[in-house]
Amino acid sequence: MAGMTDVIACETSICSIEGGILRYQGYTIDDLTKNTTFEEVIYLLWYGRLPNRLELKALKEDMAENSKLPPEIYALLKLYAPWGNAMAKLRTCVSFLTHFDDEVMDHSFGADHRKAIRIMARIAAIVAAIDRIRKGLEPIEINTIAANSLAETFLWLLTGEKPAPIAVKALDTCLILHAEHELNASTFAARVTVSTMSDIYSGIVSAIGTLKGPLHGNANEQVAVMLEDIGNINQVEPYLDQKIKNGELIMGFGHRVYKKGDPRVKYLRPLAKELAEWRQDSRWYEMALKIETIVQDRKALMPNVDFYSALVYTSLGIPRDLFTLIFAISRTSGWLAHILEQHENNQLLRPRAKYIGKKEVSWIAVEDR
Template sequence: MNDECTPVINTGLRGVDVASSKICDVKGREGKLIYRGYRIEDLAENATFEEVCYLLLHERLPDEQALAAFDNRLKQKRPIPESIVTLLKTLPRSMTPMDMLQAATPLLIQADENAGKQTPADAQNSAEYLISGLSTLIAAWDRVRNGRTPLAPDTSLGHAANFLYMLTGEPPDPETAAFFDAGLVLHAEHSFNASTFTARQVASTKAHIYAAVAAAIGSLSGPLHGGANVRVMEMLKEIGTPENINAYIDNILDSGGLIMGLGHAVYQTDDPRALILAPMSQRMGEIIGDTRWYELTKELEIRGKQAFKKRKDRDIFCNVDFYSASLFYAMGIPMDLFTPVFALSRVSGWCAHVIEEQFAKAAPKPTLYRPGATYVGDYCGPDECRFVGIEERK
């Protein structure tokens, strides 16, 4: 409390630890991101998304036999119920992909006979339905809204390559598939961000995992959490050419605005994921024969950092969205699918957190999240209001 004995409110719970977790550690000062003890650089370079999903759900990297079994289960759970496809065809094609995703995700439960049984094994099984199902759901919606028939998943392809195939109708080249797979690894988990906290909040009520993930998707749909790489790409298109960068930066800084993709609430150096994505963006541009968006991003990074240092006397750093925008755009992913792509990756982390919240050995009986609030209503001064009938109200 302060000198006047007024409670200090930590707006947004920033800096407040609300739970313990073994899933992810973000070391902002050092620029480190760690999934269950493993550096993100090592995972992005050496592990597939399927391996990382297994790591997040089972607390260890799989051996060959475990990975083969896990991969087979994911492939078997890729098809979504025909009733969902029928529903997608009835939705307005103007519906945003995130609204569709939040609405349709709970319907994936109809294929899961053991959903809601409240055991770790059943929750892990449901997580597999969600990891596989979200990918198919997003691709199906994009085809439906564009008047095309959804494609059945291809079990000969890995998770990342299969999504791009279902989206475009063509299997991606191996290098593009590898870049997208690495992008999924990089977005899979990031500790107690807004959507993950939302998932854990819902899980603390003992709601099933589908409800928790649907809530997390709703949280991600908000512009203060998801969609930053969409705004990065919109910014790049607005700038257009390197000649316009300085004027754009000056206008943003003069108006007190933000350069999208620069700055992060946690990292006090470049986001380690951005350092991995940048060369992939460059190479992806070379693959399609158009590197202008990577080059524009790189030049904006250099000049933006210089301008912040000169005008504000402080450093600013790249976050994950800065280079993921040009990477996904070069892959031909529609801009309004950037945030759903985030979700089809982060669902692995959300599921791991739901399982930890409900079944972690350190807390077998999860405590319902129930924060307090300081009431500041003063409608009738220091006294309570006297109720009056409607005929007396003015």
């Protein structure tokens, strides 16, 4: 089947998408978005249940203790040209972290979970350092701030200022919504890699490399490009008319799995509105509402998670080419959950291919070809 669409490749208890309902470990995305924090979701994905107060406190403390980056990471980032691809920088930095972990090839349950905490704790600091160093700014040492969550930590490391509560809550919500999505391309890549009994870092590097491809990641960045190209609400209809006439893709609409609408949009749309009001700039939000209405009417397509997340990240002051890296910060929690699950009962993932080439070709000597 083309693209392996609907082919069952493995069994998992981490995430399900059935009847258009997204669940993490049995909990609906609605319950989790309304009631939990991203750190609680991390624990849920890795351990199969929500943490109690002591377990949540311990997870946060473990992540705080393991969040400091080796100085060699900063030195590596300073070797890159400022305009270098941000996803490529993230991929290389995560790979480089391998050399600072003495448990790399220990596949025991305890070692795997300790490595998962180290990776999860450091990835936000790497993304923030990528942006600051390319701007000629020194990265902020994580032990100089007093953040209460990964969302707050990231925004603080990125901007150098304590973020507003509304910004922290918005990013935390986005991290929950993007954390996991069953056997997507990057998750499958991670599971294939570690099924060979390769290390966890290699699995995350495979996932990041897969997410780097524009058919998987990058869509929210392209939504921002589209809104900038349109410019103002009066140009929305002419712009979409031309796109539809030319048969071009309209970014942020449609989904391979959700045929009746992405369940994450109902949280991102009001979040985008709230942040637009906070910033006192509703231009993009009003354009987005008009785009959504026209595309639904003319193409019967509904927005997906990328459409309104582009507005949220823009309102948070995050550079456009970091949008997919924010996705990676969140999805690392899901990638790690699948890696841990794969290692618990491992079997090499080795699918077959249907051969469609020539058969029974006879060899011809080089002088007769």
